[in-house]
Amino acid sequence: MKLRDMRHENLNLFLGLFYDSGIFGVVTEHCSRGSLEDLLSNEDVRLDWMFKSSLLMDLIRGMKYLHNRGIIHGRLKSRNCVVDGRFVLKVTDYGFNELLNAQSIIMEEEKPEDLFWTSPELLRNLSLRRRGTFPADVYSFSIIAQEVISRSAPFCMLDMPPKEIIGKVKEPPPLCRPSLSVDEAPLDVIQIVKQAWSEEPDRRPTFHDIFKQFKSITKGKKTNIIDSMLRMLEQYSSNLEDLIRERTEDPGAEDRQASQT
Template sequence: MEQSLLEEASLMVQLRHPHVVLFMGASIKYPDLFLVTEYMENGSVREALDRRDFKIELEHIRRMSIDACKGMSYLHSKKIIHRDLKTHNLLVDRFWNVKVADFGLSRAIGDTEGTMTACGTPSWAAPEVLRKDHYSYKADVYSFAICLWEMITRKRPYAKLKPYQVVISVATDGLRPEIDPSVVPPNFEKVIKMAWADTPEVRPDFPKIREILEEMKCPVPQY
């Protein structure tokens, strides 16, 4: 536990970006083991989606997704794979800016180096991760697609399946969350399907996804 926390702190101290949660300090001496980060007033994206009183428009989703892309693009530029990207690890500040958090499973790799360690949360993990194949930055892109699907539908992926069923179905059968065309607009559906493609090389990188989202037109909420 101490070693794991030390590794996470050592990674976070190197990171400075408006869309990555700011690391402020740590206690790595047992039994006082903890990290200190900036305070994110609105909790996680997942918590916001679970709030019945929280109304989220497509334009909000577009902007929040762009924020996540900016944070992830920065991490990848630093040769870091997050490996556990999910809505629980996308935190929201008082101004509803989204920042990437929780680097406990993150790993720095070289340009051509990959990894084969199975990690992350099954419902968000890419098929190549679940199969324990060689994987790269594109595994995070797959996880982002699941997050984007969540933000639009407000549902939890594979809610009726047990973790082992998710692993088998996603890794070998190509299962993905259901896309209801009455809920998910075509422009968002296109991004989601590109990002969760079974073949990693087909998935766009985060700068490309950001570009697509920035060009996307969504109705501006009128309050």
């Protein structure tokens, strides 16, 4: 099977399928830090721009590899990107639509909040949505990029119910997209993201284009995730010192906590 031949640092390894007692499942490699969605919502993890750009570059590399081999993801979202113990992002659930179609499995209707990453043209065409397209994957990337850059849920700054947001994305005008600030990322990066969520699929860049642009913004250097991790460890160490100091200043705190449990 084509999916089993996929080997890349930024792809989560596809191990196989199982079908038992009416349950159909996909077996993939376990990544200890959970999904990108989990990482972004974990307030204990500090994400500076270097860390964020490294995660985005991992995503771009993984999707570029897939598209170069003719694989449409079709279901790309932050919960389908997993992070391993070294903070390397890996794309998972790729080619899932093809598997579902091959097995004639009909998925339940998705909730509006699960459609935030779905491109406008796929929202309007259910049969196209079941297959996915290369430009639609690029749109999905742009919404994940908004999540990473602003470290917030998709479209959260619009303060509207999910159903209303999806309705506006599906039927413009006016164009409904998240908003990004230059305080959160370089202007060049924000421009790439805005191109990627273009209303017209053929106006969206390919992952090859995005990779080249992103690489030039980072001046060809691989972002140093180790520096970011060291800064995080320093922060953890500082937090631990503060906690020890608080316990030392109030020695009865631990006893009170023990008596409550």
